[in-house]
Amino acid sequence: MALRQIGEDDLELMLRWRNHPSVRSSMFSQSIIELEQHRLWFERESKKSDSVWLLFIDESNTPRGVVYFTEMNRVSRNAFWGFYAAPDAPTGTGTKMGREALAHFFNDLGFHKLNAEVLESNERSYYFHLKLGFHVEGVFRDQHRGENGYESVIRFALIEQG
Numbered sequence: 001m002a003l004r005q006i007g008e009d010d011l012e013l014m015l016r017w018r019n020h021p022s023v024r025s026s027m028f029s030q031s032i033i034e035l036e037q038h039r040l041w042f043e044r045e046s047k048k049s050d051s052v053w054l055l056f057i058d059e060s061n062t063p064r065g066v067v068y069f070t071e072m073n074r075v076s077r078n079a080f081w082g083f084y085a086a087p088d089a090p091t092g093t094g095t096k097m098g099r100e101a102l103a104h105f106f107n108d109l110g111f112h113k114l115n116a117e118v119l120e121s122n123e124r125s126y127y128f129h130l131k132l133g134f135h136v137e138g139v140f141r142d143q144h145r146g147e148n149g150y151e152s153v154i155r156f157a158l159i160e161q162g
């Protein structure tokens with residue numbers, strides 16, 4: 001199992017997953033993304049020093065998901081994360097990818113606190129965060145307006161183990 005930096009060669013695979021209805025419907029931005037738009041976004045994103053985009057490769061050497069850290073604050077040592085498993089990934093992929101990403105974030109990158117924002121309709125992600133040890137820090141009511149109208153955003157966080 002490994003996490004490696006996403007490169008240009010990964011963009012088409014990544015976009016296929018990102019545009020899949022099961023992933024798209026869980027994200028804050030739910031419209032279909034065109035390849036050219038995706039490439040331009042990646043060009044800008046890869047120049048940023050406060051975000052990291054990683055591809056998760058499982059034990060059979062198959063790419064199975066994307067996990068990313070954004071708004072990385074190196075003074076307060078906190079950041080936000082996001083992720084998606086390949087829509088056809090076997091059950092358990094999210095847990096493996098999540099644990100690998102958390103070990104990388106706290107142990108290798110040396111951060112202290114990881115934040116997440118989850119749409120209230122995203123039950124899988126809600127329980128996923130609880131399973132990984134995150135705590136709810138707040139609920140932002142009607143914070144997001146998507147295809148199904150307003151919904152609340154749940155803010156989770158995990159603090160490094162002392």
Ligand SMILES: CC(C)(COP(=O)(O)OP(=O)(O)OC[C@H]1O[C@@H](n2cnc3c(N)ncnc32)[C@H](O)[C@@H]1OP(=O)(O)O)[C@@H](O)C(=O)NCCC(=O)NCCS
Nearest residue numbers: 023026083084085091092093094095118124125127128131
């Ligand atoms: C969230 C996601 C990564 C989980 O991946 P996964 O491979 O299904 O995860 P796992 O099989 O390892 O399951 C991990 C936990 O997630 C939760 N979970 C997974 N599927 C669930 C479902 N259908 N309903 C409720 N909880 C679910 C459970 O807590 C589960 O633990 P358990 O099996 O011990 O009960 C995946 O569903 C995904 O990519 N979703 C779309 C993108 C997304 O929501 N990203 C996060 C935005 S905040």
